[in-house]
Amino acid sequence: MYMKNAVWYVMLTLLFFFSCAPMNRTIGMRQVYQYPEIKNNTKPLLPDLTKILSVPLQSFTVDTHSDTILYGIEGTILFINPVCLNFSSGVPQKKITVELKELYTKAALLKERAYTISNGRMLESDGSIYVHAYAENGEAIEITCENALRIRLPREVQENMIYFQGKRNDKGNMNWEVDGSIAPIYEETGYDFVAEEDEPIEISQTEAVLHTYFFSIQKFGWINCDRFYDDMRTKTDFIATFRLPVSEKKVVQVHNYIVFDSLMSIIPLENDLSGQWVCPNLPIGAAVTCISIQKTDTHLYYGSKKTRVGDRESSIIPLNEIKEADLIKLLDLSL
Template sequence: MKTNSTTITLLNNSKNVKQTMINFLLLSFTLLLLGSCSKNDDNDIVIEQFLDGLELETEIIENREQALQTTILNAGGSGEVYGAEGTILYFPANSFEDQNGNPVTGAVTIELIEIYDKAKMLLTKMPTNGKRPNGDVETLVSGGEFYINAKQNGEQLQLVNDFMLFAPSDEFDEDMRLFNGQDNDCNDEILACDIVWEEDEQVGLEPMQREGPNGEGVSGYGGFLGNFGWTNIDRWFNDPRPKTLLQVDVPEGFNNTNSNVYVSYDGEPTALASLDIYNPETGLFSEHYGLIPIGLEVHIIFLSVQNDQYIYAIQQVTIAENHLEVIGTTTTGTEAGLVALINNLP
């Protein structure tokens, strides 16, 4: 990412402003074509990149790839994997088989992504959207998100038995449960899929004391998993206040192909919901079912990547009935600057 940082102001999405902007652009392009046969290359490049969604998608994939840690284990013996942020995986001996059901021996590569904070959730597009059994999508509070996989010589392996997941935590919340990541009909879970979390009612969590890689004692959540892919330790966000629909109007030129909108819940360091419903007719992002508590204090985060820089806005909001939030001023800056801002949110 580039290191310079500037602030720009973009027109909001009111219908009058939109129509005025459209009329102005059409007139400008018409005059340009009539007055000259040559292109304004600088302007063409700016408009093309400003509307592009490929950079955002590429950045998300690169962030997931950079977060991926690999560890080599001997398939014939038991072994442990230690994540950089405190995650521990324990695999019993002879835990793996190939795609044909044959036992695997020799060196096996264990892949791990661990996510414990909002900034990393944002950069990897791994929000805490959970799906209820009735299909309702609501916000979760996370105790850690994980991608876990095993390969040998690049070939996907299968599990023979369960393995243990340990996630460090200063306190044990009895409401925390294990959730599995359900992808959006993608072929590659780690790189390009949008994940929604569904509770695994067959598996529980227990408070656990472990010895870390340096011999220090750590406490946290322990559970046994029987599948590879995305796993999340979560509880449902509960608030008894009346609920309403939240909609967000993003700057002109942006939509769900080139930007994302998130809701950061104040007071919950690991609750980051994605407004994953987009109406192309109104140009509004929203959540699913009008389940945002009225009076809730949140921060709305608008995010895009253009011209090799992050374009973002962070707006403090108290949710009102039928809330419509308009993103007006955005900032162009670096990933490091954005991460610092997200980590400093209440």
């Protein structure tokens, strides 16, 4: 009996040893499950259309101890007399920052939504600028005398042009108001004699720029030189339909424009109560380009069509996806 129990004991011991042997070999190791890599195909969010289209802001640092002349990239010249600048704290600062934007093309006006409208009346533009200044500590600056800031625009003077001050409405669209505080500066023409001539010859000390716009301002902000545009042709409403790709239904921002082919004029289309895009009271037969720029959170779309006011068959504009950089190039080249 004792021997039989001993045999059973030995067999159980061997069975236990062999069954545990594999476990002993795996002590200190663990199996880790690795999940398959998931690629992130989500497109980055697009910035606001205002940021995408905005004309670059030029910035200058100016010493307040001496008169300064600044030259914009597009040819604007600013003559600054710092003595006539007043700081909000009453304490003069050694340096100020002057900011400038120049809008001398239809593309620039469109990108800034600097629409050529004055209280509902259409304007023809000859250029717009934005000028702002602040102290190096960020405090506001006011202009306190007439010739503190004189400005020359690189455009030849046209008839009936008026200086306007611009303000944006709650939609961000520009409206221009005639501003009598913007004072034209009239330059004198000098005379000299040429050895071969008996009569004086009319010359100017600034011959190349004598016939350009030259004025002083009393307020910083948006300024333009425009004239009211009156067309005797019969007027009608321009109605446009814009077609996005069928798959796109989440548009979050829309800018629609009418650009006159023969004028420096940009007018917005507004969405009426029926959902149509309308630009009212345009002269029938006028050659225009209808442009739409729309965006979703991740996609940008563009469409345009040349047409004539009153041609309803041509007012359907399909939109196609476009990259930000390509949109800017297209606007600059086509307008």
